[in-house]
Amino acid sequence: MxxxxxxxxxxxxxxxxxxxxxxxxxxxxxxxxxxxxxxxxxxxxxxxxxxxxxxxxxxxxxxxxxxxxxxxxxxxxxxxxxxxxxxxxxxxxxxxxxxxxxxxxxxxxxxxxxxxxxxxxxGPEKWSVETIKTKRYFITDALDDFIGCSNRAEELFIANTLAELVSEFYLRTNNQWIGTSKWLVRSLRHYDEAFAEKIIEAFDDYYKSGEKSQVIQLVDSILLPFGGRLFDGFSLGKSGNNT
Known part of the structure; x- marks a missing residue:
């Protein structure tokens, strides 16, 4: 208008x-x-x-x-x-x-x-240990898809999902507010300008060149303090089905 x-x-x-x-x-x-x-x-x-x-x-x-x-x-x-x-x-x-x-x-x-x-x-409601564990699993799942994918169209959408997941994880594990769309970037910059530029650079490099290494290294560095990638042994909802 x-x-x-x-x-x-x-x-x-x-x-x-x-x-x-x-x-x-x-x-x-x-x-x-x-x-x-x-x-x-x-x-x-x-x-x-x-x-x-x-x-x-x-x-x-x-x-x-x-x-x-x-x-x-x-x-x-x-x-x-x-x-x-x-x-x-x-x-x-x-x-x-x-x-x-x-x-x-x-x-x-x-x-x-x-x-x-x-x-x-x-600040927001803090994440529980179980929530952090669950988020680690879904980030790992998206990262594995990203690493293994060779279809450019699918890669782009996986990368978008991964960028949102890791941004949310970084902010929430530091007890910070998050946002949707432009507000997610603004939240990152408000809390940690240096990290915001780092994640923007990593994904921008991937979108421009198709090179995945910066994104993979960044995701691993974010997960590392919480135990790294998580797949083996992860379970969701099993305990309620025990007899």
Whole structure:
């Protein structure tokens, strides 16, 4: 969507609130336009707190010359999302609320922002020993497929899977937040810029040249502190079937 003739994001978001949610308890503008990372295709991410809704909902629409994504919550539903985000280690809503610019507030936003910031600072739910073991197995499985594959088309998709698995493993075993798509790279860079560049270089070299050695060495170095590759002796769900 062209940025020509668009209102500035804060002004557009404020008009949207005044038009569609004039009686909300609170509203925030978040996303790339707030972080100074907006692109030609960026939209407005707006979080609304409404007391007269039974369940939360999300809606996408075009209004006031902008693509807008609206996340509507009551004062109970956002807490459920906070807990879900903590467990899955992807703090979408807490991050938006923490960084958000206040558009409307009837005395609730400060405490919700504080709650979001504390959640972000405390980090995600830690992985158990069993979870780490299971993740090692699936990374090993993907790595073996990657090493043994000679079909370029299949290799590309295996490499994509492997990149996501090892990035998740590195972050989660260091008790860090993760993300999806661009947020996975951002999470790596936020935690460890040097490692982020290392993993980007390894996979970029593979995509350009087809050379797998850097990727293999990188994956092995990530698994090594936790026992290395895992295949022999791995079992999932067997104990519940013992008689």
């Amino acid at each position: 062209s940025t020509q003739n668009k209102l500035p994001p804060i002004e557009a978001a404020q008009q949207f609130i005044n038009k569609h949610f004039p009686d909300s308890q609170g509203a925030l503008l978040a996303g790339s336009v707030v972080r100074g990372e907006a692109t030609e295709t960026s939209d407005l991410d707006i979080i609304i707190f409404e007391k007269n809704i039974r369940t939360s909902y999300r809606e996408s629409l075009i209004d006031i010359g902008w693509a807008i994504e609206v996340f509507v919550h009551n004062l109970a539903s956002y807490k459920l999302f906070f807990e879900s985000d903590r467990k899955r280690a992807k703090p979408s809503l807490p991050r938006m609320i923490s960084e958000g610019i206040v558009l409307q507030d009837h005395g609730i936003i400060d405490s919700i922002k504080k709650e979001a910031q504390e959640l972000l600072e405390n």
